[in-house]
Amino acid sequence: MIGYLGPSGTFSQLAAIEYTKEKKEALKEFPTIYALIQAVESGCIDSAIVPIENSIEGSVNVTLDTLAFDVDLFIIDEYVLKITQNLLVKPGASQNDIKTIISHPQGIGQCSKMLNRDFPDAEIVFAASTAEAGKTVAEGDKSTAVIASENCAKLYGLDILMPDCSDERNNFTRFVIISKKQCTKVTEQDKTSIVFTLDDKPGSLYRALSHFEKSEINLLKIQSRPLKKELGKYIFFVDIEGNIDNPTIYFALDALKASTSFYKFLGSYKRQL
Amino acid sequence: MIGYLGPSGTFSQLAAIEYTKEKKEALKEFPTIYALIQAVESGCIDSAIVPIENSIEGSVNVTLDTLAFDVDLFIIDEYVLKITQNLLVKPGASQNDIKTIISHPQGIGQCSKMLNRDFPDAEIVFAASTAEAGKTVAEGDKSTAVIASENCAKLYGLDILMPDCSDERNNFTRFVIISKKQCTKVTEQDKTSIVFTLDDKPGSLYRALSHFEKSEINLLKIQSRPLKKELGKYIFFVDIEGNIDNPTIYFALDALKASTSFYKFLGSYKRQL
Numbered sequence: 001m002i003g004y005l006g007p008s009g010t011f012s013q014l015a016a017i018e019y020t021k022e023k024k025e026a027l028k029e030f031p032t033i034y035a036l037i038q039a040v041e042s043g044c045i046d047s048a049i050v051p052i053e054n055s056i057e058g059s060v061n062v063t064l065d066t067l068a069f070d071v072d073l074f075i076i077d078e079y080v081l082k083i084t085q086n087l088l089v090k091p092g093a094s095q096n097d098i099k100t101i102i103s104h105p106q107g108i109g110q111c112s113k114m115l116n117r118d119f120p121d122a123e124i125v126f127a128a129s130t131a132e133a134g135k136t137v138a139e140g141d142k143s144t145a146v147i148a149s150e151n152c153a154k155l156y157g158l159d160i161l162m163p164d165c166s167d168e169r170n171n172f173t174r175f176v177i178i179s180k181k182q183c184t185k186v187t188e189q190d191k192t193s194i195v196f197t198l199d200d201k202p203g204s205l206y207r208a209l210s211h212f213e214k215s216e217i218n219l220l221k222i223q224s225r226p227l228k229k230e231l232g233k234y235i236f237f238v239d240i241e242g243n244i245d246n247p248t249i250y251f252a253l254d255a256l257k258a259s260t261s262f263y264k265f266l267g268s269y270k271r272q273l
Numbered sequence: 274m275i276g277y278l279g280p281s282g283t284f285s286q287l288a289a290i291e292y293t294k295e296k297k298e299a300l301k302e303f304p305t306i307y308a309l310i311q312a313v314e315s316g317c318i319d320s321a322i323v324p325i326e327n328s329i330e331g332s333v334n335v336t337l338d339t340l341a342f343d344v345d346l347f348i349i350d351e352y353v354l355k356i357t358q359n360l361l362v363k364p365g366a367s368q369n370d371i372k373t374i375i376s377h378p379q380g381i382g383q384c385s386k387m388l389n390r391d392f393p394d395a396e397i398v399f400a401a402s403t404a405e406a407g408k409t410v411a412e413g414d415k416s417t418a419v420i421a422s423e424n425c426a427k428l429y430g431l432d433i434l435m436p437d438c439s440d441e442r443n444n445f446t447r448f449v450i451i452s453k454k455q456c457t458k459v460t461e462q463d464k465t466s467i468v469f470t471l472d473d474k475p476g477s478l479y480r481a482l483s484h485f486e487k488s489e490i491n492l493l494k495i496q497s498r499p500l501k502k503e504l505g506k507y508i509f510f511v512d513i514e515g516n517i518d519n520p521t522i523y524f525a526l527d528a529l530k531a532s533t534s535f536y537k538f539l540g541s542y543k544r545q546l
Contacts (some may be wrong), residue, residue: 222495229441
């Protein structure tokens with residue numbers, strides 16, 4: 001059974017449906033990302049599909065932080081979903097009727113330029129999910145619009161006032177599939193994810209990256225997040241090309257690990273990106 | 274005149290009041306961070322105090338992205354504010370009455386463990402600011418609580434049900450002061466902020482950081498954000514120790530600049546952190 005972030009009509013549900021299309025695995029909905037990841041940790045579900053990064057709004061903090069600090073799980077796969085945001089309204093409403101726009105903070109962030117340009121006076125309201133925002137609009141009057149998927153329009157009987165209204169055409173969300181057991185399948189196009197902290201010494205990040213440079217390992221992503229204990233202290237999430245099964249990768253990570261104050265291997269898996 | 278993110282009762286207002294205490298500068302409230310920064314760009318206000326980073330929730334994306342992509346402004350100073358979040362309720366309400374908890378996403382994020390532990394069944398609602406959330410609670414019944422400042426409790430006549438309820442004791446927000454003219458004052462404890470993109474080649478970040486390593490320049494922070502054009506492409510915000518007035522810093526940045534595809538100097542200013 002694979003868990004996803006609900007309710008019905010979210011992009012997470014869409015990703016879960018598309019990802020499991022040929023796998024015939026049962027799906028289970030969870031109300032928050034934290035609850036979803038904890039359900040894997042407790043063994044309530046086998047795995048979960050969790051949003052980790054959007055091409056406009058960036059990292060999904062709660063996913064990164066929960067994987068680093070709160071659970072011992074592995075990333076076993078990834079899935080990239082094209083996101084098409086739309087401005088949805090009650091049937092018959094026009095642009096002039098709109099006084100309030102409601103969506104998940106990611107939906108608002110992905111359309112912030114459009115909102116500043118076309119709705120400078122509208123009140124912006126955040127919701128727990130795009131789908132929940134759609135429900136609110138369906139239950140209200142014509143003055144409220146929602147930024148959500150086409151699927152959400154169908155689900156709640158809304159009209160599409162502005163199709164594909166993201167600030168950038170390239171709007172994609174990368175999901176990771178997490179599980180208690182790591183992925184052992186090796187392919188020609190794998191990536192490896194780790195998370196670590198470094199001693200607060202000049203050049204420590206440079207020296208950490210030197211282990212990849214020496215072994216000609218390609219860095220795909222580096223993302224810092226607060227260590228939470230003190231302002232100005234960070235934890236680093238790093239994705240590199242290759243599988244830990246490859247001795248070059250294995251020894252480079254082993255050398256890196258020796259220079260960290262905290263280190264966690266998050267998994268090697270097939271890259272879509 | 275210095276602008277800040279309103280309405281009354283936000284931590285941004287508190288930071289603005291404390292920062293200007295001895296400066297006797299007039300304050301002006303803005304409804305969004307984007308509008309606030311654009312008001313400096315258009316010359317409507319001289320400067321703005323803008324949140325850029327919290328010790329638990331991390332970077333404030335809209336601040337970073339607007340400074341990188343949308344305006345040509347400088348950071349001229351920084352200010353660190355201790356954040357004390359509290360769970361506020363209507364007078365007489367108790368923990369058992371609470372069905373809904375409302376706050377700014379940063380407030381929710383800073384208290385997410387407490388919420389999962391003490392209010393696992395409560396509905397979480399996001400608001401545009403902690404102060405607006407406080408107003409909503411004041412106008413509703415006893416079933417809704419807000420995560421906000423003590424000041425917000427006073428402003429809207431709310432009771433403090435749980436004082437200092439952040440997940441970590443060290444809850445600080447760093448604000449930057451931005452202006453059209455760069456800061457030219459040099460002190461013994463300055464930092465310099467830049468933002469750049471690199472060619473998508475193996476080792477490009479390592480080589481970029483080598484300019485700091487060679488000159489023994491201390492890296493204080495590195496934060497990646499999506500380039501927004503394509504998933505997997507990033508822009509880097511970097512803070513280093515020292516002032517660009519120092520030739521070592523100047524030449525290291527000049528060398529770094531030559532290896533970037535986009536580069537912007539954001540300012541040298543006195544560090545509080």
